[in-house]
Every structure is written in structure tokens, then in C-alpha cells.
Amino acid sequence: MDTSIKNINAYEILDSRGIPTIKVQVFLDDGSLGDFSVPSGASRGVYEAVELRDGDLARYNGKGVLTAVENVKVKIAPKLLGTDATKQREIDNVLLRLDGTKNKSKLGANSLLGVSCAVCKAAANSHNRKLYNYINSLLIRELNTVKEILPKLPIPLFNVLNGGAHADNSLSIQEFMIIPFGITKFSEQLRAGAEIDGHLKRILKEKGATTSVGDEGGFAPDLPTDETALDFLIEAIEVSGYKLESEIVLGLDIAASQYWEEDDKVYAIPNLSGEKVLVDKPKKVVDFYISLLNKYPIYMFEDPLAEDDWVGWRHLAKKFDFKNRLLVGDDLTVTNPERVERAAKEKLINGMIIKPNQIGTLSEVFDVIGLCNKYNIQKIISHRSGETMDTFIADLAVGTGSSFIKNGAPQRGERVVKYNRLLEIENELVPNTSSSNLI
Numbered sequence: 001m002d003t004s005i006k007n008i009n010a011y012e013i014l015d016s017r018g019i020p021t022i023k024v025q026v027f028l029d030d031g032s033l034g035d036f037s038v039p040s041g042a043s044r045g046v047y048e049a050v051e052l053r054d055g056d057l058a059r060y061n062g063k064g065v066l067t068a069v070e071n072v073k074v075k076i077a078p079k080l081l082g083t084d085a086t087k088q089r090e091i092d093n094v095l096l097r098l099d100g101t102k103n104k105s106k107l108g109a110n111s112l113l114g115v116s117c118a119v120c121k122a123a124a125n126s127h128n129r130k131l132y133n134y135i136n137s138l139l140i141r142e143l144n145t146v147k148e149i150l151p152k153l154p155i156p157l158f159n160v161l162n163g164g165a166h167a168d169n170s171l172s173i174q175e176f177m178i179i180p181f182g183i184t185k186f187s188e189q190l191r192a193g194a195e196i197d198g199h200l201k202r203i204l205k206e207k208g209a210t211t212s213v214g215d216e217g218g219f220a221p222d223l224p225t226d227e228t229a230l231d232f233l234i235e236a237i238e239v240s241g242y243k244l245e246s247e248i249v250l251g252l253d254i255a256a257s258q259y260w261e262e263d264d265k266v267y268a269i270p271n272l273s274g275e276k277v278l279v280d281k282p283k284k285v286v287d288f289y290i291s292l293l294n295k296y297p298i299y300m301f302e303d304p305l306a307e308d309d310w311v312g313w314r315h316l317a318k319k320f321d322f323k324n325r326l327l328v329g330d331d332l333t334v335t336n337p338e339r340v341e342r343a344a345k346e347k348l349i350n351g352m353i354i355k356p357n358q359i360g361t362l363s364e365v366f367d368v369i370g371l372c373n374k375y376n377i378q379k380i381i382s383h384r385s386g387e388t389m390d391t392f393i394a395d396l397a398v399g400t401g402s403s404f405i406k407n408g409a410p411q412r413g414e415r416v417v418k419y420n421r422l423l424e425i426e427n428e429l430v431p432n433t434s435s436s437n438l439i
């Protein structure tokens with residue numbers, strides 16, 4: 001078989017919010033095709049790689065991606081024609097050299113990632129291999145490790161209540177998640193998520209709250225406080241027949257960077273206690289978080305402090321129960337090896353969100369996964385709020401042996417398609433289908 005790249009195409013499509021994004025197709029000489037649709041986030045860390053937008057207000061309100069499309073066709077494609085698609089690192093290095101900037105601002109992370117992941121899929125298809133298995137072999141080769149990294153099903157983190165930047169409502173916390181931590185089989189974890197989601201909808205209706213959904217498929221009601229949302233969530237778990245703590249635990253994404261006011265050096269977090277709270281010292285907000293963690297069975301605690309509030313992160317880390325909970329970086333780490341290394345060395349996190357479009361190439365994602373393995377940080381492969389029907393991250397989670405995956409709520413097509421892909425993989429991996437509880 002000839003796995004040389006014959007042609008690369010790109011065009012503009014719409015994501016789940018009706019905002020343009022880029023789709024890339026890579027064609028090989030043997031007739032194989034790989035394609036990838038790039039997602040986009042609404043809540044983005046300032047250190048994420050740059051997502052290139054056209055800025056033409058007369059077209060898609062400035063959010064078009066024709067420049068990114070042109071970059072793929074004119075600047076990237078000619079440099080990769082004839083290259084062996086199985087040489088993932090070499091191809092990604094070419095992409096990085098062509099861009100030449102630290103934050104991918106010249107060609108755009110959306111252009112680079114589209115090509116990088118489409119190349120991976122084309123190579124897997126050329127070898128007639130399952131994508132997760134091909135990713136697994138790439139990872140083992142990239143990390144140059146003798147330690148076995150087995151494909152496995154991740155535990156899903158269901159974002160069933162949306163707030164913050166993901167919904168136009170009163171909730172300050174961005175994501176309220178249910179985690180089927182004590183359920184072994186993926187299909188049963190998915191069933192639990194769907195059933196609890198259904199009970200939550202009924203409870204919200206009975207309480208007179210809206211059941212419209214936010215960007216990630218979770219319900220987006222206006223509620224008196226964020227703790228009210230937690231109480232409703234616990235009620236939904238209990239009436240569904242699942243056992244709180246032993247089978248289902250909770251997760252929160254605070255996304256605190258959106259509430260940090262740099263000029264005044266304060267957190268302006270509305271609704272955590274029923275009214276706007278100005279926190280001028282990290283200790284105050286940390287003390288509130290500790291009280292919240294003591295009150296509710298919260299297993300995963302994501303981005304409780306701002307991306308540059310290293311003092312606050314250190315203060316929380318001193319008080320955090322790392323043995324029984326996950327303190328997770330997203331905006332703090334942005335899938336960036338340098339920031340991951342710093343957070344790991346300072347022992348600020350024991351879990352991290354991995355979003356390929358935060359960094360720009362698959363090889364850099366592998367670098368971050370290597371750091372997670374080195375420092376024993378739990379890997380959480382994640383979607384974005386602006387998603388597509390692409391299922392690449394499902395295979396990525398399985399192929400990298402990641403502990404968890406975030407796909408959103410178990411509703412909306414762009415979320416469900418990824419859960420359904422994991423069900424397919426579960427059937428292929430029988431009898432080795434169990435997710436592993438690593439903490």
C-alpha cells in the first residue's frame with residue numbers, strides 16, 4: 001500500500017452552535033481518505049492556541065474561517081504532498097515549522113489540527129485498522145515506552161446542567177456533572193446518565209424551571225443558587241434508583257477565569273451564595289470551595305481558580321483531598337506541555353482536561369499525555385461547546401487509555417454520536433470492556 005499524501009482539501013462547515021469551523025480531508029495514493037471536523041470552545045483559556053477567524057463582520061459576524069481554509073489549501077497542502085501519512089510526528093513538525101509561532105497565530109490551530117487529525121485517520125484507514133488501535137500504536141511509539149498502554153473505555157462525565165459561558169441563565173458554575181464512577185460497564189454508565197438526565201428533566205418541570213438546553217446539551221434553568229442546582233441533581237440521582245457516592249458522584253467545572261477581574265484582582269462570582277460575591281483574596285474563595293466539597297459528594301473539581309492565580313491554586317492544593325478527589329486543570333493547563341509541567345511539579349492537580357484544539361497537533365497531545373503518565377495525572381479527553389458530528393475524541397480517549405471523557409449531556413446529536421461510537425468500541429473490545437477506577 002502507498003500511504004503517501006496525494007491531496008489535502010478543506011472547506012467551511014458549521015458547528016453545533018451554527019458558527020463556522022473547518023473540515024479537512026486528506027487523500028492518500030492508495031485511495032484512503034481521512035477527514036476531521038475541528039471543534040470550537042466558548043469558554044477558552046487565554047493560553048490556548050489561536051483559533052483563526054476571518055474578522056469580516058459582513059460574513060458570519062466576523063467568525064468565518066475562509067482564511068484557515070485557504071491556509072490548508074495553499075500554505076500547508078503543497079508542503080505535505082508525497083509525505084508518508086504514517087509519519088505523524090514528522091508531519092506535525094512540518095505544520096509547526098510552517099506556522100512558526102508559539103501560539104499558532106500565523107496559520108491557526110484550527111488549520112493545523114484539522115490536517116494533523118485527518119492525516120491520522122487516513123493512515124488508520126489505509127492500514128484497515130480501528131482508529132483507537134492505530135492511535136494506541138502511535139502513542140506507544142511516540143512515548144517510546146516499554147510500559148503497556150492498553151486501549152480501554154473511559155468513564156463518561158455527563159454535563160447535565162449548563163451554566164456560566166455555556167448557557168444564558170443564572171447559574172455561575174459552568175458545568176454540573178454526574179459521574180457513574182461505581183458502575184463498571186460503559187453501556188451501563190451511559191444508561192445511568194440517560195436515566196438520571198430524564199429524571200432531572202421531570203424534576204425541573206415540576207419545580208417550574210425551564211428544560212431548555214445549553215451549548216453542551218445540559219439543561220439550562222434559572223435557579224436561586226448554584227447549590228439549588230446541586231440539590232436537584234442529587235434528587236434526580238436518588239429517584240432514579242442509583243446510589244449516591246457508591247455508584248454516582250458529582251463533578252463541577254467552575255471555570256473561574258471568567259469571574260476573575262484582573263484590574264481589581266478580585267473574583268466576582270455571582271450566585272454561589274445567592275448574591276454577587278467579591279473575593280479579594282484567594283483564601284476566601286478557597287474556604288468557600290472547601291465548605292462546598294464537605295457538603296456534597298463532589299469527586300471532580302475543575303478550574304476552581306483563574307488560569308494565572310497560581311497563589312490561589314497552591315492554597316487550595318494544600319487543603320484538597322487528593323486521595324479521594326480530582327483537582328482538575330483546564331484553563332490552567334490548556335493542553336500545553338509547559339503549563340502542564342509547571343502544574344504537575346507544583347503538585348497543583350491530579351487530573352487534567354485534554355482538548356486537542358487547545359494545542360494544535362496530535363503529536364503535542366501525545367506529549368501532554370506522556371507528562372500525565374509521568375506525573376500520575378488522570379487524563380480526561382474533552383469535547384468543546386461548539387462541536388461537530390466527528391467522533392475522533394472517542395477513539396482518542398480509548399486509544400490513549402484515558403480514565404475519563406467529557407462529551408456533554410446524553411442528548412443532542414453532536415454529543416450522542418460520540419457516546420454511540422464508544423458503544424461500538426465496547427462491543428469490539430469484548431470481553432475487556434470495563435472502565436477502571438484509578439483513584
